[in-house]
Amino acid sequence: MLNVALPKGxxxxxxxxxxxxxxxxxxxxxxxxxxxxxxxxxxxxSYFWVKPTDxxxxxxxGVADIGVAGKDILAESGADVYELLDLNVGKCRMCVASVNxxxxxxxxxxxxxxxxxxxxxxxxxxxxxxxxxxxxxxSIELAPILxxxxxxxxxxxTGSTLRENNMSVLEEIFPISARLIANxxxxxxxxxxxxxxxxxxxxELPE
Amino acid sequence: xxxxxxxxxxxxxxxxxxxxxSFGYSRFQMRRFEEYSLYSDNLNFLRSRDIITFGGxxxxxxxxxxxxxxxxxxxxxxxxxxxxxxxxxxxxYRPDRPGGQFREISQIGxxxxxxxDGYAMxxxxxxxxxxxxxxxxxxxxxISHMGALEGIAESCGMSALPxxxxxxxxxxxxxxxxxxxxxxxxxxxxxxxLRTLLSAGGSNAKKLTAxxxxxxxxxxxxxxxxxxxxxxxxxxxxxxxxxxxFSLINDPAYYNGVIFQGYIEKFPRAVLSGGRYxxxxxxxxxxxxxxGFALYPDELDFYFKEPSEYDGDCLxxxxxxxxxxxxxxxVKELISxxxxxxxxxxxxxxxxxxxxxxx
Numbered sequence: 001m002l003n004v005a006l007p008k009g010x011x012x013x014x015x016x017x018x019x020x021x022x023x024x025x026x027x028x029x030x031x032x033x034x035x036x037x038x039x040x041x042x043x044x045x046s047y048f049w050v051k052p053t054d055x056x057x058x059x060x061x062g063v064a065d066i067g068v069a070g071k072d073i074l075a076e077s078g079a080d081v082y083e084l085l086d087l088n089v090g091k092c093r094m095c096v097a098s099v100n101x102x103x104x105x106x107x108x109x110x111x112x113x114x115x116x117x118x119x120x121x122x123x124x125x126x127x128x129x130x131x132x133x134x135x136x137x138x139s140i141e142l143a144p145i146l147x148x149x150x151x152x153x154x155x156x157x158t159g160s161t162l163r164e165n166n167m168s169v170l171e172e173i174f175p176i177s178a179r180l181i182a183n184x185x186x187x188x189x190x191x192x193x194x195x196x197x198x199x200x201x202x203x204e205l206p207e
Numbered sequence: 208x209x210x211x212x213x214x215x216x217x218x219x220x221x222x223x224x225x226x227x228x229s230f231g232y233s234r235f236q237m238r239r240f241e242e243y244s245l246y247s248d249n250l251n252f253l254r255s256r257d258i259i260t261f262g263g264x265x266x267x268x269x270x271x272x273x274x275x276x277x278x279x280x281x282x283x284x285x286x287x288x289x290x291x292x293x294x295x296x297x298x299x300y301r302p303d304r305p306g307g308q309f310r311e312i313s314q315i316g317x318x319x320x321x322x323x324d325g326y327a328m329x330x331x332x333x334x335x336x337x338x339x340x341x342x343x344x345x346x347x348x349x350i351s352h353m354g355a356l357e358g359i360a361e362s363c364g365m366s367a368l369p370x371x372x373x374x375x376x377x378x379x380x381x382x383x384x385x386x387x388x389x390x391x392x393x394x395x396x397x398x399x400x401l402r403t404l405l406s407a408g409g410s411n412a413k414k415l416t417a418x419x420x421x422x423x424x425x426x427x428x429x430x431x432x433x434x435x436x437x438x439x440x441x442x443x444x445x446x447x448x449x450x451x452x453f454s455l456i457n458d459p460a461y462y463n464g465v466i467f468q469g470y471i472e473k474f475p476r477a478v479l480s481g482g483r484y485x486x487x488x489x490x491x492x493x494x495x496x497x498x499g500f501a502l503y504p505d506e507l508d509f510y511f512k513e514p515s516e517y518d519g520d521c522l523x524x525x526x527x528x529x530x531x532x533x534x535x536x537x538v539k540e541l542i543s544x545x546x547x548x549x550x551x552x553x554x555x556x557x558x559x560x561x562x563x564x565x566x
Contacts, residue, residue, distance in 0.1 A: 081378065
C-alpha cells in the first residue's frame with residue numbers, strides 16, 4: 001500500500017488525474033466528502049489531501065511514503081527527502097521583482113519582502129549582497145508599492161499581476177514545477193512499489 | 208531488575224554495551240561542554256551549525272557539545288596506544304532538523320581511532336549492522352564510498368563535486384542533474400553517467416560494476432568499488448543487510464572512505480550513521496585514521512512502544528485504619544509475583560489498573 005500526500009487545490013487535482021491514468025485511481029477522492037483519508041485496496045493506494053506547504057512534513061515524517069510538492073516549497077523547507085520525478089506541471093519561476101522605476105541603493109542592505117526567507121537569504125548570500133528579510137504571508141506585491149521593501153522574492157507564473165501593478169521581474173532565481181518526492185526510509189523498504197509508480201507516472205507526464 | 212521498567216533506549220544501550228565491550232571497546236565519558244573553537248574550526252563536520260554557546264569564567268567561549276566524535280578524536284591526540292577503541296552514550300545539543308528548536312538528543316556509538324586496517328573497518332561495519340539489528344524489526348544499511356565521489360570529481364578536473372551537484376545526488380534528483388552539471392561546468396557526459404550510476408538497480412555487484420564501467424579510468428572509483436566489494440564479501444551473513452547506494456554522501460573534507468547509514472522499517476529517518484573519517488583524525492593530529500558510527504535512539508519509543516491500556520497491574524486501596532505494615536507486606540507480595548503495584552488511600556484520578564485490592 002502506497003500512502004500519498006497530495007497538495008489541496010488545482011495542482012493536486014491535476015496530479016491525481018495523472019496518478020489515476022497511471023493506475024492509481026481512488027473513486028471517492030474527488031467527490032465532495034468530509035473524509036480525510038481515501039483508500040483503494042485494489043489499486044494499493046491511500047491518499048490524503050494536505051496544505052501544499054505541509055506535504056514535505058508528512059513525507060519527511062514518513063506518514064506519507066510519497067507526495068507532490070512544488071520546487072519552491074522544497075527549496076524553502078530544505079526537507080531531507082528524495083526528489084524522484086519532475087511532474088512537469090505547476091510550472092512557474094522564483095523571481096526577484098520590484099516596481100518598474102526601482103534603482104538599487106548599494107550603500108545599505110536590500111529590503112526583501114517574501115514568503116520564502118530561506119530562498120531569499122541563500123540567493124542573495126551567494127551574491128554577497130546583504131539583505132534584510134521581511135517575512136510576509138500573502139499579497140507580497142504590495143510591499144515595494146507601499147514602500148515596505150525594495151524588492152520581493154516570489155513566484156511568478158505569467159507576470160500579469162506584476163504588469164498590472166507596474167512591476168517587473170529583475171532576476172530569475174530558479175524554475176519551479178511540481179515534483180514527486182519520497183521519504184528516504186520508506187524508499188528503502190518500498191523501493192519496488194515506489195519505482196513502479198515513478199515509471200508509470202513517467203508515461204503520463206505532459207509534454 | 209525488571210527489564211519491563213526500562214525504556215526502549217535503556218534496553219538498547221544495555222544490549223549494545225555488552226556487544227561493544229565483548230569486542231574490546233571501553234566506555235568513554237566526557238563533559239557536557241567543550242571550547243567553542245573545536246566546533247567553529249570544524250563546522251562542516253557537524254550536522255547543524257547551530258550551537259549553544261556560553262562564556263566561561265576565564266573568558267573562553269564554551270559550547271554545549273553538538274557532536275561526540277570531535278571530542279573523542281581531540282582526546283586521542285598524543286595518546287601512546289596505536290589504536291583506541293571506545294564506545295559512548297552521550298547527549299548532544301542541537302536542532303533536530305534545519306530551522307528546528309534546540310533539543311537534547313541522545314546518542315550511542317563507537318569510535319575506532321588510530322591505525323586502521325581492513326579488519327578494523329570490517330569490525331566497525333559488522334558492529335554497526337549488529338547495532339541496527341538490536342533496534343528491532345526490518346533493517347537496511349546503505350553503504351557507499353567517498354572515493355567514488357572523489358574519483359568522479361577528478362574525472363571532471365575538479366577537486367570536489369560542487370555543492371549543487373552533491374545536493375542533486377543526495378536527493379536522487381536525476382531530472383535536474385543535466386542542467387545543474389552543465390551550469391557547474393561539468394558537461395552533459397558526466398551528468399548522464401551520474402544518472403546511470405544513481406539509477407542502477409539490482410544487486411550490489413551490479414551497482415559496483417556500473418561504477419567501474421562508467422568511470423574505468425578513475426583509479427579512485429575502481430579502488431572504491433574493490434574495497435566495497437571486499438568488505439561486503441567479508442561481512443558474510445551481516446552483508447545481506449548492506450545495500451550499495453551512491454546517493455549516500457558526506458563531507459569530503461572529513462570523510463574519505465566507506466560511509467554508511469542505517470534505516471529500520473518503522474522509523475522515518477536514518478537511525479544510524481557512520482563512516483571512515485581519516486581526514487578529520489589527521490586534521491586534529493590524532494593519528495592516521497578513524498571510523499565509527501552513532502545510533503540515535505531518541506524517538507524510537509514513539510514509533511515502537513505500544514501504548515499500555517493500564518497504568519499498573521494492581522492498586523492496593525487501604526483505609527484509614529489499615530496497618531501500614533500490612534499494606535507494605537501486601538505490596539511486596541504482589542511485586543514479587545511480578546505485578547506492578549501502587550498503594551494509595553484513594554483512587555488516583557485518570558489512572559487504570561488491571562486489579563484493585565482493598566485492604
